Amino acid sequence: MAVSLEIISTMEKTRKILRKSQEFHFQNGKSISQFELAYDTYGKLNKAMSNCILVCHAFSGSHHAAGKFDNDEKNGWWDEFIGDGKTIDTNKYFVVSVNNFGSCFGSSGPKSICPETKKPYGIDFPDVTVLDWVKSQKILMEELKIPHWEMVAGGSLGGMQALQWAISYPDIVKKACVIAATAQSSPQNIALNEVAREMIKKDENFHDGNYFEKNAIPKVGLMTARMLGHITYLSENNMQKRFGRKKQNPESKVETDVIYEIENYLRYKGDKFSEIFDANTYILMTKAMDEFNICGDNENDFQLILKKIKAKLLIISFESDWLFPSWHSKFIQKNAMKVGISSSYIELEGSYGHDSFLFASDEYCNIVENFLNFNDG
Amino acid sequence: MMDRHYQIDRWIPDGSKILDLGCGDGSFLKDLSEKKEITGFGVENDFEKINLCIKNGVSVLHHDIDDGVKEFSGMDFDITIMASSIQCVRNPKRVLKDILKVSKRCIITIPNFGYWKIRFGLFNGRMPISKRLPNKWYETKNIHLCTIKDFEELCLNNELKIIEKHFLNEDGESIKNTFLANLFAAEGVYLVGSR
Numbered sequence: 001m002a003v004s005l006e007i008i009s010t011m012e013k014t015r016k017i018l019r020k021s022q023e024f025h026f027q028n029g030k031s032i033s034q035f036e037l038a039y040d041t042y043g044k045l046n047k048a049m050s051n052c053i054l055v056c057h058a059f060s061g062s063h064h065a066a067g068k069f070d071n072d073e074k075n076g077w078w079d080e081f082i083g084d085g086k087t088i089d090t091n092k093y094f095v096v097s098v099n100n101f102g103s104c105f106g107s108s109g110p111k112s113i114c115p116e117t118k119k120p121y122g123i124d125f126p127d128v129t130v131l132d133w134v135k136s137q138k139i140l141m142e143e144l145k146i147p148h149w150e151m152v153a154g155g156s157l158g159g160m161q162a163l164q165w166a167i168s169y170p171d172i173v174k175k176a177c178v179i180a181a182t183a184q185s186s187p188q189n190i191a192l193n194e195v196a197r198e199m200i201k202k203d204e205n206f207h208d209g210n211y212f213e214k215n216a217i218p219k220v221g222l223m224t225a226r227m228l229g230h231i232t233y234l235s236e237n238n239m240q241k242r243f244g245r246k247k248q249n250p251e252s253k254v255e256t257d258v259i260y261e262i263e264n265y266l267r268y269k270g271d272k273f274s275e276i277f278d279a280n281t282y283i284l285m286t287k288a289m290d291e292f293n294i295c296g297d298n299e300n301d302f303q304l305i306l307k308k309i310k311a312k313l314l315i316i317s318f319e320s321d322w323l324f325p326s327w328h329s330k331f332i333q334k335n336a337m338k339v340g341i342s343s344s345y346i347e348l349e350g351s352y353g354h355d356s357f358l359f360a361s362d363e364y365c366n367i368v369e370n371f372l373n374f375n376d377g
Numbered sequence: 378m379m380d381r382h383y384q385i386d387r388w389i390p391d392g393s394k395i396l397d398l399g400c401g402d403g404s405f406l407k408d409l410s411e412k413k414e415i416t417g418f419g420v421e422n423d424f425e426k427i428n429l430c431i432k433n434g435v436s437v438l439h440h441d442i443d444d445g446v447k448e449f450s451g452m453d454f455d456i457t458i459m460a461s462s463i464q465c466v467r468n469p470k471r472v473l474k475d476i477l478k479v480s481k482r483c484i485i486t487i488p489n490f491g492y493w494k495i496r497f498g499l500f501n502g503r504m505p506i507s508k509r510l511p512n513k514w515y516e517t518k519n520i521h522l523c524t525i526k527d528f529e530e531l532c533l534n535n536e537l538k539i540i541e542k543h544f545l546n547e548d549g550e551s552i553k554n555t556f557l558a559n560l561f562a563a564e565g566v567y568l569v570g571s572r
Contacts (some may be wrong), residue, residue, distance in 0.1 A: 370432040
């Protein structure tokens with residue numbers, strides 16, 4: 001008889017919510033009168049409080065970055081990197097992971113109840129930006145009395161936050177690891193996001209964003225938007241290898257009109273996503289991505305902005321990523337180089353397209369580990 | 378300390394901004410930044426070497442020099458270094474031409490293919506192996522080897538001024554008598570600028 005052994009991790013972890021009855025002012029001028037920030041911590045804070053790392057999640061991620069909590073079905077999104085003896089070793093480091101404003105996984109967002117109206121914010125939740133997230137993470141940092149981050153790291157939209165941190169708070173970020181990200185969303189990024197938003201908005205159950213009041217959910221729109229998104233996270237090569245032109249086994253078809261495995265996969269993923277994600281959140285998050293432009297209007301502006309950085313930068317891209325192609329990353333490093341900011345850039349192969357930032361490989365782990373553990377002394 | 382480092386160090390002013398094309402594991406830049414507080418950036422195309430740079434805390438850019446070096450112009454580099462890397466590029470002539478658009482001065486070191494031991498190796502009918510050129514012909518990254526005479530001729534024809542030069546033996550020590558350098562030097566170390 002086969003015996004399955006589950007290795008029980010001894011990593012210390014906590015899941016908490018910071019509740020503040022103070023206003024938060026968003027970059028767009030709007031504010032909410034109180035807010036909540038859901039966050040996880042992994043590992044142990046040392047006495048000197050000098051071992052803290054902030055990891056920032058991507059578009060549809062959450063504060064659940066590592067391990068499994070009681071109700072979790074799966075491990076956190078960066079579990080391959082964070083844990084005892086892993087790249088970000090929780091025997092050594094104390095990792096903080098915050099759910100971003102506007103999300104639907106615990107921090108204040110469209111699903112939260114507005115204290116003034118006693119109804120969910122829905123479409124009225126303020127537009128969020130990467131800078132708003134960084135500011136909210138700073139509030140949590142102060143609350144936890146963390147004096148500085150040894151490293152701020154993130155992939156995709158999370159990488160944009162890492163870069164923003166290094167720029168906005170240069171004195172308290174020692175290292176920033178910016179992965180599969182960009183300094184400026186491209187017209188192609190905006191175009192893809194716009195198609196996704198239109199899919200959601202044109203769903204008859206969207207009701208101009210007030211679907212909660214109508215007891216409806218724009219499930220079809222959300223599902224289709226995610227299907228499109230999912231294609232952009234993978235590479236052609238990856239799809240070829242994983243699915244090829246294989247036809248779906250009739251017994252496991254999600255719907256009878258499905259022919260190919262790739263169709264079945266996308267519908268399955270889209271459907272699952274539509275059950276856990278919020279449509280207004282989808283719109284907010286894609287808008288935040290579109291708005292991200294840390295470059296200003298030209299390279300000179302960008303260099304002036306980068307000049308503020310005191311952290312060491314590690315910028316990683318993946319060859320198979322066509323959502324944020326390598327040149328976006330190289331562009332950041334070369335401008336940092338121009339103004340003499342300590343910065344490195346590397347392009348890794350990555351076989352998963354944009355999603356490569358989630359998956360550990362020897363090369364990827366080595367680089368991040370060496371970067372993190374280098375000490376100026 | 379080897380004379381190679383000594384010679385190169387002399388050409389690098391304190392606090393300058395350095396680009397090291399083909400920086401290897403970054404140890405040279407690391408040394409320099411400890412001694413002279415330079416701001417250094419390495420360019421490397423080999424993953425293992427990039428990884429070592431990161432481990433050494435050296436800033437490194439993943440880039441293939443064969444794709445050009447012009448893109449590093451306008452970045453205010455004071456000096457560009459190409460230590461034993463010019464012979465690895467596909468188009469050394471173009472690199473030499475472009476390199477002075479990156480910085481006004483450039484330090485280039487070359488393994489001398491005119492070195493007597495190498496001539497001796499060829500005399501035996503085999504591709505030579507030496508301390509400076511340790512790999513077999515099918516494993517070497519050196520695709521454009523040259524002699525000291527060849528290199529200086531290329532500089533001359535490309536309007537590159539050799540400001541200072543030194544010749545080293547196999548152990549990296551300076552050769553005092555430079556009369557037959559093309560025969561007795563294992564390596565040439567050059568400081569070049571525009572004519």
